[in-house]
Amino acid sequence: MSAHMEEQPHDEGTTRLFVSVWVWLLALTGLEVFLGYVHFDLKMKLVILLGLSIVKAALIMAYFMHLRFERLSLILTLVPAMVVCICLLFIFFPDSFRSSSLRYPHTNSPQTTGVNP
């Protein structure tokens, strides 16, 4: 292993590959819009839609942003740090469920604040 390692030629991917990624992204978007109109539990819907979005994000990062053709060291530096930091933000969620149970029960009297007449 010499310090002057040969620059590896970038495998840029073919037009056919990128068009098929684009078609997949459109198809997943169509599926998301369809699921948006199916009646089922909102939390389940959130999980499914976010799951599909993560697949779409992964496709965009891997192919459009060329991450798949980069060195593994770059991917291992960027992706885990990003995922861990985003997951750390989830620490707020237990508090959101707590604050909703602390509220006075809602009455049917008309809302007076925060309404634009």
Added chain:
Amino acid sequence: MASEVQAEQLIAADWGGGAFPYRVGHRKLGMWLFIVSDSLTFSALLIGYSYVRASSDNWPTPFPFWPSIIFSSIMTLCLLSSSLTMVMAVKASARGDKAGVRRWILGTILGGASFIVLHLIEWNHLIDEGLRPFALPSEWAQRWPGASPLFGATFFAITGLHMFHVFTGLIYLASVAAMVKRLKHEDVEISGLYWHFVDLVWMFVFPMIYLLSVDFRG
């Protein structure tokens, strides 16, 4: 022993200085680091929105099929297609075809600009209905009793910041297209990274803001 020496040499080769351990230039690495930090900004906003929604008694689900969902789906199509044209611009740049880069980037700008126009029509429509950052239209308050008035704040903040990113992306791409003769291939690639990131963020904003708030009546 031999493998230890080999490993040391390998580490020295990559991280001992004077080499490119990531095999990307400093500008491209810088753009990647910016993208990581910007993705945290958007995650914080989307998680803040989820927090407010989860802790509210009620949340308006006001987006009708026409125009909101149709518009936002077409906007998604615009962004995805502009990403594809951006990929083609980077491919043209790899071939050294500067005129091709310019043509494909112009196509990308067209997609981004139509996104902004459609989004502004959508905003205008909601503002006409009476939606404000901290107030709901009175019909919405009647239809969704106890709904949080922060709907507008989350909607305008998240889609507004995203629209601002699209707008700065358009300026960035226009300058790249204007100066393409003096730029290296990697510079075109970096502008592509930014554009794809803006597209990627919309892949989360669209389902979370629009598809989870569809109006089943319309």
